[in-house]
Amino acid sequence: MSGLRIVNIAKPTPEQWERFENNCDYATFYQTHVWNKVLCSNPNPYSDNQIPEDASQLIRFSDGVEMLLPLVKYKKLKGIFYRHSFSPDNKYGSFLSDRDITAEYEQVLFQYLSRYNLSWRQSPFRPVSLYPGFAREDDNTWVIDMRGGIEAVRKMWQTSHKVFLRNARQAPNKGVTVSKASTLEEWREFYQIYLESSKRWDDPVIYSWSVFEGFYKQASVKAQLWAAWVDGKMIAGQIDLCHNHTVILWVKGGLHEYFHLKAPNYLDFQQIEYYAQEGYWWFDMGRAIAPSIIEYKSRTGCEKMEGSILIHKTPTFKVYERLRWETTSRLQSLKVRLQKVSSVAQ
Helix, strand or coil, rough: CCCEEEEEECCCCHHHHHHHHHCCCCHHHHHHHHHHHCCCCCCHHHCCCCCCCCCCCEEEECCCEEEEEEEECEECCCCCCEEECCCCCCCCCCCEEEEEEEHHHHHHHHHHHHHCEEEEEECCCCCCCCCCCCEEEEEEEEEECCHHHHHHHHHHHHCCCCCHHHHHHHHHHCCCEEEEEEHHHHHHHHHHHHHHHHHHCCCCCCCHHHHHHHHHHHHHCEEEEEEECCEEEEEEEEEEEECCEEEEEEEEEEEHHHHCCHHHHHHHHHHHHHHHHHCCCECCCCCCHHHHHHHHHHHHEEEEEEEEEECCHHHHHHHHHHHHHHHHHHHHHHHHHHHHHHHHHC
């Protein structure tokens, strides 16, 4: 396969994209057309509230194999440069294909991608085997393996994660109930809880209501809001994104004054049980860096899946970054000298 090359690049239609996402075994919601569509229609809080531009591509190799790249791009320096990503808000991503993609295809793909300033957070469910010319940073996500079904999950909790199980079982004794929320009004109620919760976070990144509304209207089956209630009042909730074999915990929030009721534990317990019974393989609770978050996810039965972020910068962009750094350093040095002169003069 030494003559393998890319022979055609086209814009995928929504129908083509949906065919790829449904026939690609490792695809998650983060690689779906609706994820791309909703987030490319709203300012992105992860990228200075820019609206990402859809840059998706359908490429065909010389042997007929096709691959969909769910790319987006952001302007840098008023459009002189662009930064590309495999996800609108730097969630993990991957190419999509219904064929087996071997190292030969990956090598040709990376030769092609080297024309871009690209940040690619690798999907833990489909990492690449090589990445020539790209820098690498460590990444992770925390996942519960549900491939053994509900009985295997329950056994895990009963033997190795009794604290989580005990906390979760306290909630219904204190009047907490959990159910899926189905109306737009309930989504609005959760959005207010989400905003209130963000006040407790370090460096919060907040999605607009229009993003929530977009998922409610365009992905009502796959974007599922689970809520915890006490006496008819919503006190906590989280939105799960379901696709193929994977459920992703996207956003969550809870009212602090009700934490003693253990509602978040009960929410996770109920959801994991439900999705395990539904036959999903993975419950992805997301990245964790803070020790307290790592500790909680470990208690639920999550295990860390190591990942990586691949970064490529074009030679021209590297020159721009170096000049910018040198200019900033000189200005900072000049500022310090002027401050010293001013201090002496006073």
